[in-house]
Amino acid sequence: MSKSSSSKFVLSNFYHYILSKPHQFSTPNVGISHFLSNHSKIIQKPAVNQWVSNSQRTHFSSSPFPRVLQNPSKKLDPDGSFLWNRKLLGFRYFSLKSSGLGLGKNVLKNPVEAAKKTALRYKGAVGLQMEAFWKRNSMVLFGAAGIMVCILLWRILFGIATTFIGLSEGMAKYGFLALSSAIVAFAGLYLRSRFTINPDKVYRMAMRRLNTEAGILEVMGAPLSGTDLRAYVMSGGGVTLKNFKPRFRGKRCFLIFPIRGSERKGLVSVEVKNKQGQYDMKLLAVDIPMASGPDQRLYLIGDEEEYRVGGGLIAELRDPVVKAMAATKEFEERDDLEDEEDAERELQEAERKHQEEIEKLEKGDSR
Numbered sequence: 001m002s003k004s005s006s007s008k009f010v011l012s013n014f015y016h017y018i019l020s021k022p023h024q025f026s027t028p029n030v031g032i033s034h035f036l037s038n039h040s041k042i043i044q045k046p047a048v049n050q051w052v053s054n055s056q057r058t059h060f061s062s063s064p065f066p067r068v069l070q071n072p073s074k075k076l077d078p079d080g081s082f083l084w085n086r087k088l089l090g091f092r093y094f095s096l097k098s099s100g101l102g103l104g105k106n107v108l109k110n111p112v113e114a115a116k117k118t119a120l121r122y123k124g125a126v127g128l129q130m131e132a133f134w135k136r137n138s139m140v141l142f143g144a145a146g147i148m149v150c151i152l153l154w155r156i157l158f159g160i161a162t163t164f165i166g167l168s169e170g171m172a173k174y175g176f177l178a179l180s181s182a183i184v185a186f187a188g189l190y191l192r193s194r195f196t197i198n199p200d201k202v203y204r205m206a207m208r209r210l211n212t213e214a215g216i217l218e219v220m221g222a223p224l225s226g227t228d229l230r231a232y233v234m235s236g237g238g239v240t241l242k243n244f245k246p247r248f249r250g251k252r253c254f255l256i257f258p259i260r261g262s263e264r265k266g267l268v269s270v271e272v273k274n275k276q277g278q279y280d281m282k283l284l285a286v287d288i289p290m291a292s293g294p295d296q297r298l299y300l301i302g303d304e305e306e307y308r309v310g311g312g313l314i315a316e317l318r319d320p321v322v323k324a325m326a327a328t329k330e331f332e333e334r335d336d337l338e339d340e341e342d343a344e345r346e347l348q349e350a351e352r353k354h355q356e357e358i359e360k361l362e363k364g365d366s367r
Contacts, residue, residue, distance in 0.1 A: 146184050150180045150181055153183060154179075157176040157180060158176045194274075197279070199232045202272050203270075206255070206284060207224070207226055210259065210268065210284075213300055216286060219264065219288060220262075223261070225261075226257055226258070227258055229321065229325070231255070231257070231317045233253070233254045233313060234252070235253075235254070236252050237250070237251030237274070250274055253271070253273075253274075256270070256314060256317045256321050259286070266286045266287060267321065268284070269283060269286075269307070269317075282301070282302055283314070284302065285300065285301075286298045
């Protein structure tokens with residue numbers, strides 16, 4: 001039985017008691033006090049259902065009897081309108097809802113959707129773990145796959161050869177093992193050249209394009225020649241796992257190098273992407289310093305937006321190359337100074353040896 005039922009039971013007994021002896025309770029305070037003293041057992045232990053949990057009992061009042069009986073100074077309406085003022089009588093609603101039951105209700109309402117969400121969460125976590133494992137151990141896995149392919153190819157070739165041709169066992173084994181290793185090695189080199197970028201090849205492509213561009217030749221003067229000073233950055237590439245599916249990412253190369261014409265010097269910026277084994281040039285620009293004003297940038301391929309790809313990565317490469325170009329004269333002077341010091345040191349060493357030989361000869365003559 002709930003708290004509300006207990007309060008109703010106490011109040012019904014109280015009113016029956018008042019109606020049976022109306023002459024003794026001319027005032028409500030005296031009647032309530034007399035009722036409490038004579039019927040203390042009724043209200044000391046209110047009946048509460050034993051199946052109500054401890055968390056749900058906290059919704060009940062901490063007092064064993066209603067508020068109106070705790071404070072007899074409050075007047076009670078004898079005409080039965082007290083049921084409308086439940087705060088005065090100490091009635092309280094209680095709820096069987098609990099914060100921990102929300103997930104259970106959702107699971108009971110939509111079990112399929114809850115199972116799908118849980119499966120998606122676990123799938124995403126497992127996918128991230130597999131991708132991290134692949135990045136850490138990709139070279140080991142490639143090596144193991146190469147060895148397995150080599151052994152499989154060796155056994156196939158050996159089986160075919162021994163079926164049709166009579167060869168000695170040792171010669172056949174080691175000969176076909178070497179052949180299988182060579183095939184796997186060449187296949188690996190081919191795949192590497194297909195999915196990577198060679199900066200030297202990019203440099204040759206850019207120089208070939210520049211020397212065939214009439215506008216650049218007119219501004220800088222023909223012929224154009226490069227130097228050994230180059231800076232490049234590789235980005236992307238490799239095999240990634242996305243949604244448990246292997247995917248080959250295209251590799252990008254950002255290259256910057258100086259060139260020199262018969263009239264002017266310049267700085268070339270190149271961006272190339274390896275797309276299915278083919279070099280796709282995304283950017284080819286030349287910065288030409290002018291006698292008056294800022295440098296002039298000529299775009300042969302791409303535009304300003306492509307130049308700023310990657311947060312201006314080409315611009316970051318430009319500074320060290322420009323500093324190296326500016327320091328070329330300083331390096332030449334230092335080289336000349338070091339050559340002079342080396343020549344002077346060699347001359348002093350030769351004079352010292354000559355003096356030692358003369359002293360030895362003089363000592364020999366004196367004896």
